[in-house]
Amino acid sequence: xxxxxxxxxxxxxxxxALYLSRLGHEVAIVDSLVRRxxxxxxxxxxxxxxxxxxxxxxxxxxxxxxxxxxxRGDLTHYDFLEQVFRTFQPEAFVxxxxxxxxxxSMIDRAHSVYTQRNNVEGTLNVLWAIKDLAPxxxxxxxxxxxxxxxxxxxxxxxxxxxxxxxxxxxxxxxKTPGSFYHLSKVHDTNxxxxxxxxxxxRATDLNQxxxxxxxxxxxxxxxxxxxxxxxxxxxxxxxxxxxxxxxIGHPLxxxxxxxxTRAYINIVDxxxxxxxxxxxxxxxxxxxxxxxxxxxxxxxxxxRIVSRVAGEMGVPASVEHLPNxxxxxxxxxxxxxxNTKLIDLGxxxxxxxxDTLRRLLETAxxxxxxxxxxxxxxxxxxx
Amino acid sequence: xxxxxxxxxxxxxxxxALYLSRLGHEVAIVDSLVRRxxxxxxxxxxxxxxxxxxxxxxxxxxxxxxxxxxxRGDLTHYDFLEQVFRTFQPEAFVxxxxxxxxxxSMIDRAHSVYTQRNNVEGTLNVLWAIKDLAPxxxxxxxxxxxxxxxxxxxxxxxxxxxxxxxxxxxxxxxKTPGSFYHLSKVHDTNxxxxxxxxxxxRATDLNQxxxxxxxxxxxxxxxxxxxxxxxxxxxxxxxxxxxxxxxIGHPLxxxxxxxxTRAYINIVDxxxxxxxxxxxxxxxxxxxxxxxxxxxxxxxxxxRIVSRVAGEMGVPASVEHLPNxxxxxxxxxxxxxxNTKLIDLGxxxxxxxxDTLRRLLETAxxxxxxxxxxxxxxxxxxx
Numbered sequence: 001x002x003x004x005x006x007x008x009x010x011x012x013x014x015x016x017a018l019y020l021s022r023l024g025h026e027v028a029i030v031d032s033l034v035r036r037x038x039x040x041x042x043x044x045x046x047x048x049x050x051x052x053x054x055x056x057x058x059x060x061x062x063x064x065x066x067x068x069x070x071x072r073g074d075l076t077h078y079d080f081l082e083q084v085f086r087t088f089q090p091e092a093f094v095x096x097x098x099x100x101x102x103x104x105s106m107i108d109r110a111h112s113v114y115t116q117r118n119n120v121e122g123t124l125n126v127l128w129a130i131k132d133l134a135p136x137x138x139x140x141x142x143x144x145x146x147x148x149x150x151x152x153x154x155x156x157x158x159x160x161x162x163x164x165x166x167x168x169x170x171x172x173x174x175k176t177p178g179s180f181y182h183l184s185k186v187h188d189t190n191x192x193x194x195x196x197x198x199x200x201x202r203a204t205d206l207n208q209x210x211x212x213x214x215x216x217x218x219x220x221x222x223x224x225x226x227x228x229x230x231x232x233x234x235x236x237x238x239x240x241x242x243x244x245x246x247x248i249g250h251p252l253x254x255x256x257x258x259x260x261t262r263a264y265i266n267i268v269d270x271x272x273x274x275x276x277x278x279x280x281x282x283x284x285x286x287x288x289x290x291x292x293x294x295x296x297x298x299x300x301x302x303x304r305i306v307s308r309v310a311g312e313m314g315v316p317a318s319v320e321h322l323p324n325x326x327x328x329x330x331x332x333x334x335x336x337x338x339n340t341k342l343i344d345l346g347x348x349x350x351x352x353x354x355d356t357l358r359r360l361l362e363t364a365x366x367x368x369x370x371x372x373x374x375x376x377x378x379x380x381x382x383x
Numbered sequence: 384x385x386x387x388x389x390x391x392x393x394x395x396x397x398x399x400a401l402y403l404s405r406l407g408h409e410v411a412i413v414d415s416l417v418r419r420x421x422x423x424x425x426x427x428x429x430x431x432x433x434x435x436x437x438x439x440x441x442x443x444x445x446x447x448x449x450x451x452x453x454x455r456g457d458l459t460h461y462d463f464l465e466q467v468f469r470t471f472q473p474e475a476f477v478x479x480x481x482x483x484x485x486x487x488s489m490i491d492r493a494h495s496v497y498t499q500r501n502n503v504e505g506t507l508n509v510l511w512a513i514k515d516l517a518p519x520x521x522x523x524x525x526x527x528x529x530x531x532x533x534x535x536x537x538x539x540x541x542x543x544x545x546x547x548x549x550x551x552x553x554x555x556x557x558k559t560p561g562s563f564y565h566l567s568k569v570h571d572t573n574x575x576x577x578x579x580x581x582x583x584x585r586a587t588d589l590n591q592x593x594x595x596x597x598x599x600x601x602x603x604x605x606x607x608x609x610x611x612x613x614x615x616x617x618x619x620x621x622x623x624x625x626x627x628x629x630x631i632g633h634p635l636x637x638x639x640x641x642x643x644t645r646a647y648i649n650i651v652d653x654x655x656x657x658x659x660x661x662x663x664x665x666x667x668x669x670x671x672x673x674x675x676x677x678x679x680x681x682x683x684x685x686x687r688i689v690s691r692v693a694g695e696m697g698v699p700a701s702v703e704h705l706p707n708x709x710x711x712x713x714x715x716x717x718x719x720x721x722n723t724k725l726i727d728l729g730x731x732x733x734x735x736x737x738d739t740l741r742r743l744l745e746t747a748x749x750x751x752x753x754x755x756x757x758x759x760x761x762x763x764x765x766x
Contacts, residue, residue: 078492109461109511113504120503120570121496124563128492152552153545160557162536162545167717169535174543174554175573180507183577187503187570190558194566198710198765327581334550382581 002089003278006030006075006126007096008068009053011228012142012211012270016094018218018225019271020278021066028069028088029053030097038104038235044375047229047244047367048214059224075122078129085133092278093130094140097122098188102146102179103234103325103379112180119184120191127195138281139203140274141192143185145263145293145337147207149176150329155337158205158289173289178328179382193287200285204277208270209263209293212239213356214363216268227267229363231371233378239264239302241376243357246310246317247364248371255379256324258300261335263293266350276345290341294349298332309357315365325379385472386661389413389458389509390479391451392436394611395525395594395653399477401601401608402654403661404449411452411471412436413464413480421487421618427758430612430627430750431597442607458505461512468516475661476513477523480505481567485529486617486708486762488564495563502567503574510578521664522575522586523657528646528676528720530569530590532559533712538720541588541672556672561711562765576670583668587660591653592646592676595622596739597746599651610650612746614754616761622647622685624759626740629693629700630747631754638762639707641683644718646676649733659728673724677732681715692740698748708764 003020007013008029021027031053039045051059057068069088073080075097098119099105105115123141130137148155151174161170172193175186195201214229230236231244242252265273273292282288297305303319310317324330343349350356364371386403390396391412404410414436422428434442440451452471456463458480481502482488488498506524513520531538534557544553555576558569578584597612613619614627625635648656656675665671680688686702693700707713726732733739747754 109508109515112511113507116503116507116570116574117500120499124496124499125492128495132492151554153547153550160545160547162543162557164536164543167536171534171557171559174545174557176554177573177577180574180577183570183573186573187566190560190566190569191499191563194560194563 001091001278002026003092003094004028004030004088004090005094005096007098009033010035010096011230012267013096014056015216015219015227015267016271016274017068018060019216020275021060021068022064022218023275028071030071030073030084032074033072042232042234044232044235045370047231047364047370048226049367050226050228051224055224059222063222075125076118078125081125081129082133085129090134090137092138092140093126094274094278095123095126096142099181101235102181105179105181106382107380115181116184116187120187123188124191127192127201130201131195131199138278139192139201140277141188141203141205143189143205143207144182145207145209145291146182147175147177147186147189148173149178150333150335151176152334157291157338157341178326196285196287202282202284203287204282205287205289206273206277206292207289209265210237211265211267211270213267213360214240215359216271232375238299239306242303242306243360244364244371245376246306246315247361247368248373250373250376251318251320252303252306253377254299254303254319254321255326256321256330258303258321259298259330259332260328261296261298261333263296263337264352265293266352266356268350269294269347272347273342276342276347280345291337291339292342293339295351296335296337306357309354310361313358313361315361322377325381327382384474384661385409386475386477387411387413387471387473388477388479390481392416393418393479394613395650396479397439398599398602398610398650399654399657400451401443402599403658404443404451405447405601406658411454413454413456413467415457416455425615425617427615427618428753430614430747430753431609432750433609433611434607438607442605446605458508459501461508464508464512465516468512473517473520475521475523476509477657477661478506478509479525482564484618485562485564488562489765490763498564499567499570503570506571507574510575510584513584514578514582521661522584523660524571524575524586524588526568526572526588526590527565528590528592528674529565530558530560530572531556532561533716533718534559535717540674540721540724579668579670585665585667586670587665588670588672589656589660589675590672592648593620594648594650594653595620596650596743597623598742599654615758621682622689623743625686625689626743627747627754628759629689629698630744630751631756633756633759634701634703635686635689636760637682637686637702637704638709639704639713641686641704642681642713642715643711644679644681644716646679646720647735648676649735649739651733652677652730655730656725659725659730663728674720674722675725676722678734679718679720689740692737693744696741696744698744705760708762710765
């Protein structure tokens with residue numbers, strides 16, 4: 001299958017491109033490399049020494065004999081995107097190519113506008129390209145569990161049937177997202193749903209939980225294939241950030257009371273979910289929504305797990321509660337979400353285990369001179 | 384009260400600015416005049432000979448002695464918007480300044496992207512300007528009843544309480560909009576709701592029905608104050624378009640089967656609703672949503688009413704069903720929407736009556752040499 005992985009130089013995109021390539025799919029990475037520019041903007045960088053995209057792809061060819069094509073450019077430039085579609089003629093378009101940090105989108109006005117413009121216009125362009133240039137191409141779009149927010153009712157997979165005044169209808173699940181980034185994903189979802197209904201496009205929206213771990217079988221084949229590992233206050237996500245903090249002897253920083261409960265997924269399962277979505281395309285005209293996570297945890301639970309595993313490895317890690325820069329529920333709020341569709345397609349979840357955490361902590365400790373403590377608490381406040 | 388009317392040169396904005404000014408409010412119009420540029424792009428124009436904004440405002444001063452300030456510029460340029468806020472220090476910001484044609488947003492990729500960028504970024508900038516420069520300023524934002532689509536359950540005013548698996552929560556009413564334009568308004572609503580929750584902004588979202596009629600008491604004070612009257616396939620809306628068609632002996636063009644049922648409002652009530660919203664501001668941190676319409680009709684009903692009134696005036700008007708360029712329900716679908724909040728605030732609806740239609744038809748007949756029949760069926764197809 002000819003599969004484009006947009007954002008294929010990024011944290012989820014790179015291991016996905018390798019996984020699909022290893023399975024024998026013909027893979028092309030589309031990436032503007034803007035995430036590397038943002039590292040420069042934030043004076044931040046990956047815990048792991050990631051190579052340039054050219055070096056990565058060359059190493060992949062050396063190690064496996066498989067070729068991954070690269071198109072460097074931006075989805076918001078339609079002339080570029082059109083060229084990619086005409087050249088590669090994709091059968092699936094995996095779309096990771098969005099600004100994906102909530103704190104980044106909250107830095108100031110310019111960053112909120114950038115995030116929504118980049119994400120919404122990029123996705124609009126992809127929809128038009130599919131309609132006009134590859135109508136049978138299946139869009140596999142990454143959404144986020146954060147689109148739902150933390151409702152007081154069960155989170156279903158994308159849709160909710162509502163009874164009201166004796167009548168009934170089914171809607172996209174009503175969303176209450178918590179940042180300009182999460183909002184951009186909701187905007188995308190609404191636009192994609194419309195394109196499906198109007199144009200008969202095939203699309204899958206994968207509402208992914210917080211991704212933890214950085215290694216997959218493929219990224220571990222060669223040091224030059226290593227995945228990025230974010231730890232800073234803007235791009236680092238809860239679990240990976242705690243591990244990096246433990247590695248340098250920094251207390252694990254819990255925002256507020258720590259009751260924030262979220263859905264999580266091991267990156268090893270992320271790449272498998274994308275494969276399952278690609279190989280079982282959505283029907284034309286239907287937006288299929290799947291919740292892509294395997295477990296949920298509160299931040300307090302995660303910090304306790306990391307602290308325990310680190311302690312067992314002789315790396316004592318205390319937990320520190322900081323004022324919460326975000327505005328969110330941090331008590332023990334209700335959280336219950338359905339995630340059966342990907343399991344029905346064949347996903348066998350890799351649940352959080354000590355081995356994964358130990359391997360991750362080893363990676364962080366090997367690279368601890370690359371971790372700048374000044375970047376740990378850089379999140380802007382939501383207020 | 385110091386009130387900005389953004390989009391104050393437009394079809395709803397101009398009569399609103401006059402109405403608020405006549406009531407003694409201090410009014411400033413903010414407008415980029417892009418709607419006039421779009422007339423040039425589409426080779427279209429108003430049935431009525433509207434004057435330049437400078438002439439309009441000068442005439443208003445001559446006729447009433449009242450001054451309306453004008454800031455010419457674009458909400459997507461934040462430096463401009465910042466200047467406006469610092470200079471005028473608004474207490475209410477009435478936001479009509481969006482690309483408001485569904486067909487225009489469906490012309491092609493570029494028009495869909497333009498519409499969403501213009502509307503979403505303009506509104507984002509207004510939210511940041513209120514937060515940073517005028518935190519007590521009340522945002523009065525025009526949404527549309529079209530955000531809801533045509534659900535099979537009652538349309539409430541903005542929110543819906545959902546019972547699910549024995550638990551309950553209240554959400555923004557789930558929306559299924561029918562064009563990239565309507566989607567842009569849903570994106571706005573989600574962004575504004577977020578800004579209210581995070582920043583404690585005061586905001587009112589007015590989900591307005593299709594506006595008909597063009598005249599208000601104020602626009603009729605002097606010929607130079609006349610409001611615009613759109614009839615073309617892109618910007619003309621159902622009822623006004625039918626009247627213009629009748630005026631030149633063109634059959635009234637109903638798309639498809641004509642069962643499409645929508646909410647409507649007389650422009651005389653539009654301006655009153657804006658006044659009511661401004662003079663009764665929303666509470667800080669709450670997004671107040673009000674459905675701004677007074678009646679609903681199917682397109683078939685409207686065409687029959689216009690045909691009858693025109694016939695009584697000696698202007699025979701037949702009805703012609705054309706292939707529907709849109710993808711929408713055109714059978715006798717369910718439509719029931721709540722609209723009590725504005726009535727509770729004091730709105731006394733001006734329901735559709737023959738006098739209004741007669742006066743509108745007279746206006747169209749006086750200007751019938753300005754109506755180009757080639758522009759009547761210019762809607763792009765949704766497909």
